[in-house]
Amino acid sequence: MAKVLMKGNEAIGEAAIRAGCKNYFAYPITPQSEVAEYLAKRMPEVDGVFVQGESEVAVGYMIFGAAGCGERVMTTSSSPGVSLMSEAISYIAGARCPAVFVNIMRGGPGLGGILPSQGDYFQATKGGGHGDYRLLVMAPEGVQEAVEMTMKAFDLAEKYRGPVMILGDGLIGQMMEPVEFPEDFDATPMNNDDWATSGMDTRKTDKRNLVKSLFLDPKALNDHNLLLKAGYDRMRQEEVRYEGYNTDSEYKILIVSYGTMSRVCKTAIDTMKEEGLEIGMVRPQTLFPFPEQAVHDAAAKESCSHVVSIELSMGQMVEDVDRCVKGQRPVTWYGECGGDIPTPEEIIDHIKSLLKN
Amino acid sequence: MGKIELKGTVIIVGNYGSGKTETAVNLAFHMKAAGIDVRVADLDLVNPYFRTREARHILFEKGINVVLPEEKYMHADLPILAPQVAGLIRNPAELTILDAGGDDVGTTVLAALADSFVGREINLIQVVNPLRPFTETVEGCKRIQGEIEASSKLKITGLVSNANLIDETTPDIIYKGYELIQELSHQTGIRVEFITAHEKLLPELDLSRFDTPVLPILRQLVPPWKKPGL
């Protein structure tokens, strides 16, 4: 298929359909309402389901019910809405159902603002909902990657039988870029006869399936959580994705940055390279599992004297970066948390000030 | 190829992401440079980002008056319609450009302003980018046309091809857009006002292929890692 020009929000909607997801439930919220508006038009064309729920709380459980039947299902929202879905995400993780959640982040806490933010890093990677679960989180840097990650999210959700999140900042949803949809994507869902409540007739069996998260027996709950843990450990082995940028050079400072923020960093790095100043960057594409080894090794490079985590938050990912660098180098934060995005010039100034000290 | 002749009130409409704002802003620059008094109003109540208001500083710099919501509402998640807009429609500049939001949804606001349009000649210009979903074909463009006319309660009077894939635009894309807009014009009887092409692409284009004016574009609404005006 030839390239088309799409807004991130539309592209995410289209990607879901291309990945065989014909089930979409959502509640409007800026800056992601275009996904719902796009799918309100597109789902009927493909005989799909489109439901505007009465709240994100309800939407979370519509997703749970649909996912429990083994159908591919997605919702999209933005920060305050994802807070409301967090309870359902915990239940979905507990009941081991595959589902795709998209958070097009805006500023918080509370009502915050509607400009881009990465303030939900902790919510996405460290919990959000209650209990012992993790969320596989992918963070696209642009519209094309948003498409690829959204499509892949359905496979990963099934592979690990759990919720997967695409974490994009508001800019990802709103900006337009040329995109191409992969032709050869295999949209067949994995067999789910052994757990989904797809009807005993459908499965041609007398064995019923239960979708649930209640385990009153401590040993049973312990085993269940260890099973979840095994999945998360496997993610750490198999799903870590990141991009190294100018990391072959003898960089003086290592940047860790993700999402659209990393695009600004790339421009800054290119500009500094022209001036003869080498700066490297690790861009996590998966936030959980975090590219721990990559960040560790990149920070350890001889030429590197400092690591800076550049984020659209008051400093959240920096804690993971610090954890991985393990004291080899000083780790600091730089960024904005009100909706403005640092410019390449501001990043260059900051990097130079770090080098001076 | 001729000169762009637009005068009076020009409302830029089109489907989501067809490049209305980029067209509006560049048209304003172009006409201002030709010595015409230009004013611009941002009517986009639909998009939260990448609206004309983002280009307000450079518009002001070039001496183009912009009607915007109050600064404190600039980033509000609210469909704020500046009250001065109605006044601007009643007393237009030599050229008044109104940049509406996308699709029929974005032009719904025009119907709310209908009283101010009464008895005035309005140029309603549909911008088409055939590389956008829903407007790849003449049929698609006609459907959007119908929806926009229904929601705005105004008739489309002119067409603009803004064929582009941003940085990946090739001359072929511009030619393809030109052919589509000509066909659309042929089928609907609506004239083509102009087509757009990025300034950098102009030397590569065979301009003799076009019967319409070409508006040179410099991108003003860019993400923060790019420089505007390139």
Next chain:
Amino acid sequence: MGKTFSKPEALTDAHTHYCPGCTHGIVHRLVAEVIDELGIRKNTVGIAPVGCAVMAYNYFDCDFQEAAHGRAPAMATGIKRVRPDLMAFTYQGDGDLASIGMGEIVHAANRGEKFTTIFINNAIYGMTGGQMAPTTMPGQRATTAPEGRDVEKTGMPIRMCELLSSLATPGYISRQTVLKPKYVNKAKKAIKKAFEYQMENRCYSFVEIVSTCPTNWGMTPLDALKWAEDTLLPYYPLGEFKTPEE
């Protein structure tokens, strides 16, 4: 109570951000006049919704709290339970109150919380750009109902007054409008009554105002008034649905 052309004390000097022809402004004024007349401005806490009226606190000159989308009745409950001497009112749109906040409103009314709700029913999500509301009319177009509301899939519009009056707990439930001058005085009377019931610590009080959203309906302010009168009023009849005396 004749018309007061001067600005009520309970309104600030700020110009509202509401679109031309939007009825939010009129309702603000009525509520402010009632607050003035009852002399309760310095003893009142408003609770702003998430919706076009999110910045109501810029226009009302009394204490205010800003709720999460739909949760204002729960916040009002909190306020009234810890400070029964304060007057509290929520000011909510149809998305806020009848969709995401349906649970909170029903339970606050059923507990008989002693606060007042002003419910702005404009049959659309105004703030977020015209998505379908629970009160959107059958066939009415919205961005999430591009072909018009399909009642087969989304049900019929919810009538909040009727629904809340079915609760056995005593309360004051009234539906009014401000579409024409002749309705405005009645609307104000109902709002005043609602606040008075609260002052007397009698019951929960709820006044729905059938409103307009010319911008998202895609109509001139005049057409919007007419459409609301022709289409909304037959489905959302005006009147008192319940009083605590019953």
